[in-house]
Amino acid sequence: MAIRINGSDVAVPDDARVSLLDLLREGLHLTGTKVGCNQGACGACTVLIDGQRVLSCLTLAAQADGRSVTTIEGLGSGSDLHPLQVAFIEHDGFQCGYCTPGQICAAAAMLREVEAGIPSYVTADLAAERLTLSREEVRERMSGNLCRCGAHNGIVEAILRVAAEHAA
Amino acid sequence: MTPISYSRATSVAEAGRLADGAGARLLGGGTNLVDLMRKGVERPSRLVDVSGLSDAIELARSGSLVIGAAARNSAVAAHPLVRQRYPMLARAILAGASAQIRNMATVGGNLMQRTRCLYFADVAGSRCNKREPGSGCDAVGGFNRYHAVLGTSPACIAAHPSDMCVALAALDARVQVSGPGGDRMIPLVDFHRLPGDRPDRDTVLDPGEVIVAVELPASPFAGRSAYRKVRDRSSYAFALVSVAAGLTMREGRIEEVAIAFGGIAPKPWRASRAEAVLRGGPAAGAAFAAAADAELADAAPLAGNAFKLALTRRTLEAVLSELTGGSL
Numbered sequence: 001m002a003i004r005i006n007g008s009d010v011a012v013p014d015d016a017r018v019s020l021l022d023l024l025r026e027g028l029h030l031t032g033t034k035v036g037c038n039q040g041a042c043g044a045c046t047v048l049i050d051g052q053r054v055l056s057c058l059t060l061a062a063q064a065d066g067r068s069v070t071t072i073e074g075l076g077s078g079s080d081l082h083p084l085q086v087a088f089i090e091h092d093g094f095q096c097g098y099c100t101p102g103q104i105c106a107a108a109a110m111l112r113e114v115e116a117g118i119p120s121y122v123t124a125d126l127a128a129e130r131l132t133l134s135r136e137e138v139r140e141r142m143s144g145n146l147c148r149c150g151a152h153n154g155i156v157e158a159i160l161r162v163a164a165e166h167a168a
Numbered sequence: 169m170t171p172i173s174y175s176r177a178t179s180v181a182e183a184g185r186l187a188d189g190a191g192a193r194l195l196g197g198g199t200n201l202v203d204l205m206r207k208g209v210e211r212p213s214r215l216v217d218v219s220g221l222s223d224a225i226e227l228a229r230s231g232s233l234v235i236g237a238a239a240r241n242s243a244v245a246a247h248p249l250v251r252q253r254y255p256m257l258a259r260a261i262l263a264g265a266s267a268q269i270r271n272m273a274t275v276g277g278n279l280m281q282r283t284r285c286l287y288f289a290d291v292a293g294s295r296c297n298k299r300e301p302g303s304g305c306d307a308v309g310g311f312n313r314y315h316a317v318l319g320t321s322p323a324c325i326a327a328h329p330s331d332m333c334v335a336l337a338a339l340d341a342r343v344q345v346s347g348p349g350g351d352r353m354i355p356l357v358d359f360h361r362l363p364g365d366r367p368d369r370d371t372v373l374d375p376g377e378v379i380v381a382v383e384l385p386a387s388p389f390a391g392r393s394a395y396r397k398v399r400d401r402s403s404y405a406f407a408l409v410s411v412a413a414g415l416t417m418r419e420g421r422i423e424e425v426a427i428a429f430g431g432i433a434p435k436p437w438r439a440s441r442a443e444a445v446l447r448g449g450p451a452a453g454a455a456f457a458a459a460a461d462a463e464l465a466d467a468a469p470l471a472g473n474a475f476k477l478a479l480t481r482r483t484l485e486a487v488l489s490e491l492t493g494g495s496l
Contacts, residue, residue, distance in 0.1 A: 001416070016215065039203050040269060052242075052271045058202045059272065062174045063195075063217065112268065118246045121262040121403070133484045143403035144266020157276035 003064045005030070006074030016145045019046045021056035026073060032072035032101045034147075043145035047071050047103035053109035069086050072101035075108060084108055087158035092163065095149035098140050104146045107159045110165065133163045169205050171420035176217040180346050185215040185385060188348065188376035194218045196277025198239065198243055199269050203280065208291040209299055219274060220379065221479045225249070231386040234344075236381040237276030242267065245276060256412050257397040260335035266404050274484065278380040279333060279343065279359065283434075284406055285315065286379035297323045298367040314406065314473040318433040320468055324367030328360060329406050329432055332342050335395055338412040339440045341384050347377030356382070360435035367434075388424055389414025392491045397430070398483055408430030411487045412443075415446075422446050422492065423456075426482070432476050434468045442484070451492035456485040457481075 002009040003020075005028065021038070024030045024047070036044030038057045043140055045056040050071040076082030084104045087093070094100045113134050120124050122140045131137070138156045147155065174195075177183035186197040187194050193461035195201055204210040204221045222236030223273040225247050233249055243259040244250055261270065286296040287306045287311035295304035305324050307315055317432035333356065341356040360371055371377075387393075399405040416423045425446045427439040442459035467477055 014170045017169045017205075039206070040199060043266065043268060046268055054272050055199070055268045058197075058199050058269075060174065060195075060198060060202060060215075064220070085405060106268065113267070116246075118242070119258070119262065120252070123261065125424045126255050126258055140403050141267060144268050 001065055003061065003066075004068040006069070008029060011017075013061050014022050016060060016062050018061045019057055020047070020059040020069065023134045024056060024069075029072050032097055036099070036102070041104060042099070042102075044102040045098050046075060046105045046145065048105055048109055051109065051112065052151065053106050056120070063092040070105075072105055073106040075104065080144060082108070083162050084158065087161045088155070091158040092159040094151050094154070099145060099147045099149075103142070103155055106145050106157075107143060107162075109128070110138075111159070111163055113141070114163070133160065135160065169208075169376070170211055170213065172205075172215055174215045174217065176194060176220055177367035178220065180221060180380055183216055183218050183221065183378045184376045186214070187378065189214070192216060194276075194378065195268075195281075196280070197240070197272035198277075199273045200277065200281040204289070207209040209282075209289060210340055218276065218378070221379035223274075228383070233384040234438040235275055235382045235384070237274060239275050241265075241270040241275065241278060243384075244332075245270065253390050254335070254339060254384060254415055255390060256393040256395050257332070257335040257339060257384070260412055263395060263397040263407075263453075264331035275382055277331070279332055279379060279382070280371065281377055282332060284329045285326040285395065286311070292315055296328060298363070298370075301366070301368045309471075312470045314408070315473050316433045317467045317469045317473055317476050318429075318437055319362045320365045320434060321365065321367070322331065323365055324363035324434065325470065326367070326434060328433065328435050328447065329465065330436065331395070331397060331410060331430060333360075333436040334379045334410055335412040336382065336384075337436035338414060338426040339387055339389075340426070341382050343478050344383060345373065345377045345381060346380050348373055349374065349377075350482055351380075355381070356436065357438045363434050387414065388416050389426065392416065393413070394487050394491055395488045396422075396483055396487050398479060406453070409476055409483050411483050413484075413487050413491060415488075415491055417492065420451065422449055424450055425460075427463075429480065429484075432480055439450075439484075441465070441481070446488070449489070453485065453489070456479070456488045459488070460484045 001012045034044040089149035193212040195215045224236045245258045289490040294306045315325040315400040326350045336356045343354045415425040429437040442463040445459040
């Protein structure tokens with residue numbers, strides 16, 4: 001009974017009601033992951049499970065048993081920033097910063113989805129094997145992460161920059 | 169939340185055994201159930217995680233595509249066979265929720281998800297016949313912008329929230345279930361109930377029955393199909409109205425046609441009356457309007473959602489125009 005969190009094994013809580021979000025924040029003091037709405041509407045609690053973006057508020061910790069969780073603390077640190085963190089700083093991808101860890105976790109997984117050729121609702125040709133990451137595509141693919149400061153334009157710019165660097 | 173036990177089912181039979189009791193709920197991705205538990209709408213004492221059961225997506229000898237109930241929504245939408253042969257379904261799934269939620273949500277869970285009626289979710293402050301039979305409905309005289317106009321009853325006007333199920337309804341999908349009485353196949357259009365005087369019962373599933381898979385027969389509509397969703401913001405919102413449609417043409421006339429609506433009924437709404445008007449007829453604006461009229465003839469709009477009649481009409485006409493080659 002263990003969840004691998006940022007590379008370390010953590011015991012699954014005895015109480016099955018504990019969400020993955022509460023385990024991260026209250027149990028492990030990994031407070032990079034944020035509590036926003038706590039009902040699946042805002043994306044602030046986004047983390048990666050086995051590389052896929054999910055909402056930790058709607059995931060019971062027990063559901064993550066045997067799986068690998070990556071939080072913002074696992075993506076980068078103050079001395080070793082993730083390319084998306086660098087780009088968010090350069091392009092003003094945040095104001096208050098509360099939604100930022102969720103935005104960056106979501107964006108990291110999203111870029112891999114695009115690389116894998118996974119379409120979105122606005123992708124014109126569902127059968128296409130190669131995707132072009134337009135501004136419209138980024139907005140649709142990141143629609144599960146809300147920013148009440150309204151930094152969305154900077155967020156989209158930052159993500160497009162990282163995608164372009166990655167492709168180059 | 170009240171204390172719960174959690175276990176993982178390793179077979180359909182085990183899931184059925186563990187779930188055969190009033191306090192038990194099957195858990196797929198948890199995107200709906202965990203939220204409803206936190207709100208106090210659902211109060212299970214036992215969760216049986218069925219996300220480890222079959223998530224295979226494969227062709228059967230019959231030519232049908234069989235999708236295991238534990239398949240994640242994102243995996244279904246990304247699957248090459250779904251994108252090629254059932255683009256309407258891929259598009260409908262991608263129109264729903266967010267990428268995070270689609271990564272978690274399962275096909276079986278999507279079929280079982282409950283209404284997003286705000287009064288249903290408001291345990292402390294609202295009356296709701298779906299949550300508490302006989303208590304009354306605060307939506308009828310309340311804020312009912314998001315509620316249904318077709319198939320409602322005096323007891324309940326809640327709309328079914330799924331996008332995926334709307335495409336499944338248009339594609340003649342069948343739900344394979346297994347239970348104490350044996351296995352059975354339920355057409356998707358018969359899987360969900362209309363509220364009548366028992367709005368607490370969303371589906372026709374019997375106690376102990378488990379969804380095993382969803383089966384899609386071969387579809388003639390891959391070349392001309394669409395899922396169009398109209399909502400209050402351009403992404404990550406439930407439908408005000410959605411239309412899943414597919415058709416074939418022959419000598420300028422509509423040959424076969426399948427249409428289903430979301431957002432306007434208590435269940436995924438197969439528009440059989442509209443189809444009957446269109447089948448064999450011309451691909452013309454007047455026919456599209458007549459089809460919408462036929463389907464909406466029995467609509468029961470309320471103060472907050474009467475706009476859905478015009479919105480449904482226009483959305484259907486636009487989709488049919490697009491699919492038959494015109495522009496509106």
